[in-house]
Amino acid sequence: MPTLLEGIAARIAFVHARRTYRRFLESLRRVDATQQRVLERVLSLTGGSDFGRRHGLASVHSLGELKRAVPLTRYEDLRPYIDRLRQGDMSALFSPGQRLLMFATSSGTTARPKFIPVTPEFVRDYRRGWNTFGLKMLSDHPPAVMRAILQSSSRHDQSRTPAGVPCGAITGLIARMQKGIVRRFYVGSPDIARIPDPRGRYYTLMRCGIVRDVAFAITANPATLIRMAQTANEERETLIRDVHDGTLSADLVVDEALRKRVEAGLKPNPTRARELADLAARQGELRPRDYWQFEFLACWTGGSMGHYLPRLAGWYGNCPVRDVGLLASEGRVSVPLEDDTAAGVLDVESAVFEFIPAERWDETDPGTLPPRELEIGRDYAVVLSNTTGLIRYRLDDVVRVCGWAEQAPLVEFLYRAGRVASVAGEKLTENQVVAAVRAACHKVGLTELEFVMAPQWADPPHYRLTCSGASPAGLAKALDAALGEQNDEYRSRRKSLRLGPLQIRTVAAELIARMDRELLAARGSTAEQFKRPCLFTRPGEDDEALRLVVEDRVKRT
Numbered sequence: 001m002p003t004l005l006e007g008i009a010a011r012i013a014f015v016h017a018r019r020t021y022r023r024f025l026e027s028l029r030r031v032d033a034t035q036q037r038v039l040e041r042v043l044s045l046t047g048g049s050d051f052g053r054r055h056g057l058a059s060v061h062s063l064g065e066l067k068r069a070v071p072l073t074r075y076e077d078l079r080p081y082i083d084r085l086r087q088g089d090m091s092a093l094f095s096p097g098q099r100l101l102m103f104a105t106s107s108g109t110t111a112r113p114k115f116i117p118v119t120p121e122f123v124r125d126y127r128r129g130w131n132t133f134g135l136k137m138l139s140d141h142p143p144a145v146m147r148a149i150l151q152s153s154s155r156h157d158q159s160r161t162p163a164g165v166p167c168g169a170i171t172g173l174i175a176r177m178q179k180g181i182v183r184r185f186y187v188g189s190p191d192i193a194r195i196p197d198p199r200g201r202y203y204t205l206m207r208c209g210i211v212r213d214v215a216f217a218i219t220a221n222p223a224t225l226i227r228m229a230q231t232a233n234e235e236r237e238t239l240i241r242d243v244h245d246g247t248l249s250a251d252l253v254v255d256e257a258l259r260k261r262v263e264a265g266l267k268p269n270p271t272r273a274r275e276l277a278d279l280a281a282r283q284g285e286l287r288p289r290d291y292w293q294f295e296f297l298a299c300w301t302g303g304s305m306g307h308y309l310p311r312l313a314g315w316y317g318n319c320p321v322r323d324v325g326l327l328a329s330e331g332r333v334s335v336p337l338e339d340d341t342a343a344g345v346l347d348v349e350s351a352v353f354e355f356i357p358a359e360r361w362d363e364t365d366p367g368t369l370p371p372r373e374l375e376i377g378r379d380y381a382v383v384l385s386n387t388t389g390l391i392r393y394r395l396d397d398v399v400r401v402c403g404w405a406e407q408a409p410l411v412e413f414l415y416r417a418g419r420v421a422s423v424a425g426e427k428l429t430e431n432q433v434v435a436a437v438r439a440a441c442h443k444v445g446l447t448e449l450e451f452v453m454a455p456q457w458a459d460p461p462h463y464r465l466t467c468s469g470a471s472p473a474g475l476a477k478a479l480d481a482a483l484g485e486q487n488d489e490y491r492s493r494r495k496s497l498r499l500g501p502l503q504i505r506t507v508a509a510e511l512i513a514r515m516d517r518e519l520l521a522a523r524g525s526t527a528e529q530f531k532r533p534c535l536f537t538r539p540g541e542d543d544e545a546l547r548l549v550v551e552d553r554v555k556r557t
Helices: 004-029 031-046 050-055 063-069 075-086 120-140 170-177 190-194 198-209 222-234 236-245 256-263 270-283 303-316 430-444 475-486 488-495 509-523 541-545 547-556
Strands: 102-106 114-118 148-151 166-168 214-218 296-298 343-346 352-357 379-385 393-405 408-416 451-456 462-468 503-507
Touching: 004 031, 004 120, 031 050, 031 063, 031 352, 050 075, 063 352, 075 114, 102 170, 114 120, 120 170, 148 198, 166 170, 170 190, 190 198, 190 256, 198 222, 198 236, 222 236, 222 303, 236 270, 303 408, 303 430, 343 393, 408 430, 430 451, 430 475, 451 509, 451 541, 462 475, 462 509, 475 488, 475 503, 503 509, 509 541
Parallel strands: 102 166, 148 214, 214 296, 462 503
Antiparallel strands: 102 114, 343 408, 352 379, 379 393, 393 408, 451 462
């Protein structure tokens, strides 16, 4: 049970969040005025920079003027300016008097990672978005209030720039900045993010949480929640022993000083250990749905992440799931306000937004639309200008407009622009592949499937699904049909024999896991940020990513 002081702190935070939420609702009623205020704020941070002088930002007072002054940009266009920031030259992207707290690192389109500048203003925007999200979430699920929270985050200082600025995950910075009395509602301390091995980190979070009354779990990537549950189950004997003794496994957390800091907050709990041992004996496993009473989960559910939802329910139970919104290192795009939908309202307070019609995404000068000119049912690629110093930045996440909340569009993430495969004009997207795999698995009675898909050159070309485990009879035929249901052009080209029938290749689950580790290392992102590409777009790209699979199969043969 929370202490009196914790209860008071939580109520103060709740009152602050309610004020933030009311302001957010008001912003949805006056989108044009809100976007103008955000533009003025962004220009005040960047107008006096070298980038600002080059593009005449001092003379910009409206979105129309901004569009005429600055072309659409990608990260590689801004890399020279950001490289100067990393060397300590703030004048590259920011007006005098501005400062940086860190760089948020993320994978880019090249092998070189992206470094997104994080200013104090951006942190305020980031926290305001989370407060808005959290207030609505807890208001919809009051039994979760004042109970423990399971959350995974990564380090904000994984590395440092030549000028000494931390580089890592902004979630780690936010965790470090939380007031201690609020932090106590979270099952793990920020120190856990410093455990380098993901398995050790997941185990420690579950070890700390399994003795608490956890109400909900929150992390962007649902694969992280699944891996946390799997780790606790696989290490259940160690976990039960650690709970009994008040310890943390030295085999899983080898850094003694760090382990001791975490252990300082743990106490022997023989009663809870007996409960867990009895549960494991009855069930043959330990699953969070059996030892915690969840009110909801919060994670991504849109695009390829929807593939994880059936497995998530298997571990955590059939509780509501609240999408955390389209949230990138570059900033928040949407704030979901309801359970069990990937759609969220555009966060019009966080950035100046523009949208490229998806069908024009690859044009040199595609033209953009402001939020109020979007159409329901249409797909758009996101462009933003915000307090990171990114101006007219092509985020290139593709969203679909699902409706309206006052004057603001409700948007649902679909896929990353460019993740479209087409060897016969079919333009198959990643979200179509994920939806088709889910439908095919349901048809053949398969509850889960780890997979990647890629086109293959042949006569005629075709698609190949590489998956772990055994492939049930009828899966290839069911998936071929499901792809046609998702994509008329795929169905047309199959009928005209311009595409051959889908093929399936099965491999060991460990080999796909190994591919994930290699892709994660190559992209320079954190385990929580990593999203396995469900669709490779170049013929043979799956073999390149799965080269270890191919080598192992050859060796076994």
